[in-house]
Amino acid sequence: xxxxxxxxxxxxxxxxxxxxxxxxxxxxxxxxxxxxxxxxxxxxxxxxxxxxxxxxxxxxxxxxxxxxxxxxxxxxxxxxxxxxxxxxxxxxxxxxxxxxxxxxxxxxxxxxxxxxxxxxxxxxxxxxxxxxxxxxxxxxxxxxxxxxxxxxxxxxxxxxxxxxxxxxxxxxxxxxxxxxxxxxxxxxx
Numbered sequence: 001x002x003x004x005x006x007x008x009x010x011x012x013x014x015x016x017x018x019x020x021x022x023x024x025x026x027x028x029x030x031x032x033x034x035x036x037x038x039x040x041x042x043x044x045x046x047x048x049x050x051x052x053x054x055x056x057x058x059x060x061x062x063x064x065x066x067x068x069x070x071x072x073x074x075x076x077x078x079x080x081x082x083x084x085x086x087x088x089x090x091x092x093x094x095x096x097x098x099x100x101x102x103x104x105x106x107x108x109x110x111x112x113x114x115x116x117x118x119x120x121x122x123x124x125x126x127x128x129x130x131x132x133x134x135x136x137x138x139x140x141x142x143x144x145x146x147x148x149x150x151x152x153x154x155x156x157x158x159x160x161x162x163x164x165x166x167x168x169x170x171x172x173x174x175x176x177x178x179x180x181x182x183x184x185x186x187x188x189x
Contacts, residue, residue: 005159010125012156018042020133020147021121022161023057024114025085025169025186026140027147029155030057030121030128036099039129045154048136053102055087055109055169057130059122064110067096067127074174077189083114085165085186089173100129107175117161132168142166 009019013030016038020029029045031038033056043050058064061078068090070078077088092101092108101108110127113119122128132140133147133155141147144158170185181189 005157006120006124009121009157009159013038013125013128015156016041017156018045018154019121019157019159020144020151020155021117021159022115022143022163023118023130024083024164025167027133027142027144027163028057028118028130029133029147029151030130032125033100033127033129034097036097039099041154042129042131045151046131046134046136048131051103053107053109054129054131055111055171056100056127057118057122058110058112058127059119060112063122063127064112066093067100068092068108068110071174073179077172077174078112081187081189082112083119084112085114085167085169086189087111087169087171089171089175089182091175105175107173109171111169115161115164117159121159140166140168 016035031042087109089109134140143162170187171183173180
């Protein structure tokens, strides 16, 4: 990965286009969360029901707290497992547009990935709505070539690199009185 690849990716994202990049779990495809049309294009590309929420990746805790309200439990889990393969579902802030996360539940799943390429892009651009690079229900891609084979020209740029373990992140809902694991992944909670 070069700085120019990151700069091109930032330009594509700012223009409302989609960008693919490796993460510590699977190869992902991203959109600017503040552009509703870009988020809808991402769901459409995957063939995903638009009512099914997409997670937001962040580079650090400062970006995360600009999106969601952290409880003490959430802070402890983030401190222990970020960067890493743990997505925390938390209440979104009132300032966050309704199309980010689950509009009805007013929640957003946030995660800080442990991958140098992902972190470089997130640090340069800011938070991104991200999902695995695959058609909904299919096996996630693990690298740029696999992603391009499945998603083709629907993605403006594929940043080279391999993803981590090939398993989607563990997802924990922290909006109820007791934490609830929605999807088991690489992090045991």
